[in-house]
Amino acid sequence: MRRSVVMIKMTLLMLLLSGCVSVKLNNSERLxxxxxxxxxxxxxxxFTREALKTINRLEYDLERK
Numbered sequence: 001m002r003r004s005v006v007m008i009k010m011t012l013l014m015l016l017l018s019g020c021v022s023v024k025l026n027n028s029e030r031l032x033x034x035x036x037x038x039x040x041x042x043x044x045x046x047f048t049r050e051a052l053k054t055i056n057r058l059e060y061d062l063e064r065k
Contacts, residue, residue: 025062031055032052
C-alpha cells in the first residue's frame with residue numbers, strides 16, 4: 001500500500017516537472033546586431049538574406065513544436 005502511494009507521488013512529480021518549456025529563439029536578430037553584419041550584407045546580400053530567412057523558418061518550426 002505504501003509503495004503505491006510513493007509511486008503515485010513520484011509519477012505526479014514527474015508529470016509536473018516535464019511540462020512545456022517556452023523558449024523564444026531570436027538568433028537572426030542577434031546576427032543582425034553583430035558588428036560585421038553590414039560587411040556581410042555588402043559582400044553577399046543574397047546569401048545573407050537567404051541565411052536569415054532559413055534561420056527564421058527553422059526557429060519558427062522549433063517554436064511550434
